[in-house]
Amino acid sequence: MARTALLGLPRIGPDRELKFALEACWAGHTVEAELAETARGLRAANWKLATAAGIDVIPCGDFSLYDHVLDTAWALGAIPSRFGALDRESVADYFVLARGTADERPLEMTKWFDTNYHYLVPELEPDMRFEPRADHWTGPLREAAELGVQARPVVLGPLSLLLLSKGLARPLDLLEDLVPAYAGLLNALSAAGATEIQIDEPCLALDRAPWELVAFANAWRALTDAAGGTELCLATYFASLDPDVLERLATLAPAELHLDLVRAPGQLGPALEAFADTPTRLSLGVIDGRNVWIADPDLALDRIDAAITALGSERVTIAPSCSLLHVPYEAAREEGIEREVRPWLAFCVEKLEELRTLVTAVGSDADREEVLADGRAIVSARRTSSQTNEPAVRERVGALSVADYDRPSPFEERRPLQAERLGLPELPTTTIGSYPQTEAIRTARRELREGKLDRSSYLQFIRSQVDEVVAFQEELGLDVFVHGEPERNDMVEYFGQQLAGFAFSAHGWVQSYGSRCVKPPILFGDVSRPTAMTVDWWRYAQSRTAKPMKGMLTGPVTILQWSFVRDDQPRSETCTQIALAIQDEVLDLEAAGAPIVQVDEAALREGLPLRAAERDDYVRWAVDCFRLATAPARPDTQIHTHMCYSEFNEMIEHIIRLDADVLSIEASRSRMDVLDAFTDGVTYPNEIGPGIYDIHSPRVPSIEEIEGLLELAERRIGRDRLWVNPDCGLKTRTWKEVRPALENMVAAAERRRAAVAV
Ligand code: GLN
Numbered sequence: 001m002a003r004t005a006l007l008g009l010p011r012i013g014p015d016r017e018l019k020f021a022l023e024a025c026w027a028g029h030t031v032e033a034e035l036a037e038t039a040r041g042l043r044a045a046n047w048k049l050a051t052a053a054g055i056d057v058i059p060c061g062d063f064s065l066y067d068h069v070l071d072t073a074w075a076l077g078a079i080p081s082r083f084g085a086l087d088r089e090s091v092a093d094y095f096v097l098a099r100g101t102a103d104e105r106p107l108e109m110t111k112w113f114d115t116n117y118h119y120l121v122p123e124l125e126p127d128m129r130f131e132p133r134a135d136h137w138t139g140p141l142r143e144a145a146e147l148g149v150q151a152r153p154v155v156l157g158p159l160s161l162l163l164l165s166k167g168l169a170r171p172l173d174l175l176e177d178l179v180p181a182y183a184g185l186l187n188a189l190s191a192a193g194a195t196e197i198q199i200d201e202p203c204l205a206l207d208r209a210p211w212e213l214v215a216f217a218n219a220w221r222a223l224t225d226a227a228g229g230t231e232l233c234l235a236t237y238f239a240s241l242d243p244d245v246l247e248r249l250a251t252l253a254p255a256e257l258h259l260d261l262v263r264a265p266g267q268l269g270p271a272l273e274a275f276a277d278t279p280t281r282l283s284l285g286v287i288d289g290r291n292v293w294i295a296d297p298d299l300a301l302d303r304i305d306a307a308i309t310a311l312g313s314e315r316v317t318i319a320p321s322c323s324l325l326h327v328p329y330e331a332a333r334e335e336g337i338e339r340e341v342r343p344w345l346a347f348c349v350e351k352l353e354e355l356r357t358l359v360t361a362v363g364s365d366a367d368r369e370e371v372l373a374d375g376r377a378i379v380s381a382r383r384t385s386s387q388t389n390e391p392a393v394r395e396r397v398g399a400l401s402v403a404d405y406d407r408p409s410p411f412e413e414r415r416p417l418q419a420e421r422l423g424l425p426e427l428p429t430t431t432i433g434s435y436p437q438t439e440a441i442r443t444a445r446r447e448l449r450e451g452k453l454d455r456s457s458y459l460q461f462i463r464s465q466v467d468e469v470v471a472f473q474e475e476l477g478l479d480v481f482v483h484g485e486p487e488r489n490d491m492v493e494y495f496g497q498q499l500a501g502f503a504f505s506a507h508g509w510v511q512s513y514g515s516r517c518v519k520p521p522i523l524f525g526d527v528s529r530p531t532a533m534t535v536d537w538w539r540y541a542q543s544r545t546a547k548p549m550k551g552m553l554t555g556p557v558t559i560l561q562w563s564f565v566r567d568d569q570p571r572s573e574t575c576t577q578i579a580l581a582i583q584d585e586v587l588d589l590e591a592a593g594a595p596i597v598q599v600d601e602a603a604l605r606e607g608l609p610l611r612a613a614e615r616d617d618y619v620r621w622a623v624d625c626f627r628l629a630t631a632p633a634r635p636d637t638q639i640h641t642h643m644c645y646s647e648f649n650e651m652i653e654h655i656i657r658l659d660a661d662v663l664s665i666e667a668s669r670s671r672m673d674v675l676d677a678f679t680d681g682v683t684y685p686n687e688i689g690p691g692i693y694d695i696h697s698p699r700v701p702s703i704e705e706i707e708g709l710l711e712l713a714e715r716r717i718g719r720d721r722l723w724v725n726p727d728c729g730l731k732t733r734t735w736k737e738v739r740p741a742l743e744n745m746v747a748a749a750e751r752r753r754a755a756v757a758v
């Protein structure tokens, strides 16, 4: 019989219980014991859920109070010396790494592969001494056993742990030192009664050099020895194992190998071949652990059937593609989502049911027609729904031609027209869009939602906020204004709510990092823009000043990237639809008189595929979508874009191809070094505003400091193409910080204008 397995479960709780317990504990409102109790309850609830769904292999140790990479580093003693002596039994000390102290900054955070989950980046040191402690796994293993569940511990493997860390140029140099610590860990788990252990090595599915694979193979053999009779199940996800990697892994014959067949179905054939003569079970990740849609059961069964034919059912495990950490708990609760769309959704609970259905369908005496009837009906209803096949949207996309992606004239011709229209000084000053989202703004939004504030009073209040932001910019003497975005909760949600094709869940939270959760919009259908989204606000703001007011939009790639996106067509196609909706808005802003429209693409780089071979294709369509959104703007309309990161290496040609008239980027923390990417080899031809104020920190930069940064920027870019702005939007900062910082920014710009150009 084939079996079902889970690689991991969501851990924040169906109602974000973990978030509230953590924050109460950090604020000192509760004691650690209460947090521990909540955590224990969440683990137990997961095991109960999985047991009730009839899942055969249920994980433990996947639960985390903050982050599973941190858990692993902590358990192995990979703790940077800058934190001094920490007590590894103390939960408070564990949080020190995640949250820092008054004197010590926390570990850095970064995206877990291409998901929107952030892990804490362990810091390696050359002479680090590893020393294992297994309680993060043995504790839950015992808890599960008490509840009658023989759980499978989930451990992030040594190769991935090192490759996900920072601090050493060659992190794998530490592998030999680290393996004995892992061996100790596995030994302890085996002694504690684990019959199998899941070792996650997602990094194996990325681009790996042969020597790295050799290092991994040596490590794996050592771990297999250490585990004794306990089976080691190797799990990969998010990308494909290349045929040569599969062959190498086959010689190691792990007890089980997990493959992500949602992201990378093409690896199944080579895997079946490579593992044919081994005892290894293949774990088929056929249910999407990254997205919220029900699976096409026939597609999944094609894969499962092929594996069973090749290996026999005893050697087949059916599983989600990866941990279910990345999906919300239960779609059935989403009563607010329209009746037609709700059945298309499968969150964690529904995905467990799907696994059950699949394993039933491959049973020897199953009546497939009957078992699959419901799933097939939903999949076909979704495929043929008018919401996923909007003729007007389809026709518009179908009619696009190459000319639709180009501005009417090149930058050199647009530039003088824009200069004449705007009449800006040298080194024009501006901000990125948002101003502090104060408690008053949040309260107003909440009260509107709860019906305590009527719509017209709310709008009145937001207008008063715009007034304040405009007056403030006037007082400061900025050159290009923004309205401050007080009406926006979030730069993607705000647009999603006004576009056709998006749904919003009430409980669809997923963990972003630690106690932080996000509730991504669900992009289920063809996207279009029924009515203008931002024009009224722009018009109001512009009416309050004679200075040019920027229209402010979120770009198509960023909207795509930060949503749960339909999986029934390529992402590029969905993105094109969003681009056309944004284009409508660009043109409406222009028609209303906006001289500048900014289209933020904060997530453009984040969308880069994990495997190098797939990157070109992505950047091509992503950049095309931005171009499509902005192309029909008149030559004298200035298009800005903003990106809040500073890694442009290897991206610069694509950034150039965006053909935005002005680009603002994050640059203050690198002290303008990021600009090297814009001048080395290829030169960035358009105007650019490198950030001079680090908005991630409460620190207020002085005039001299900003002046210094501007001078550094001038040396690289030249004064005539340079803008002066902060790194990013100001919504997370307070007025107390923003006022002096921007005053200093304006003063520094004035000083530079008066100085001789470098
Ligand atoms: N215009 C947005 C803001 O200022 C941009 C935010 C972002 O890039 N993350 O808030």
Ligand code: ZN
Residues within 6 Å of the ligand: 432, 602, 642, 643, 644, 645, 727, 728, 729
């Ligand atoms: Zn930004």
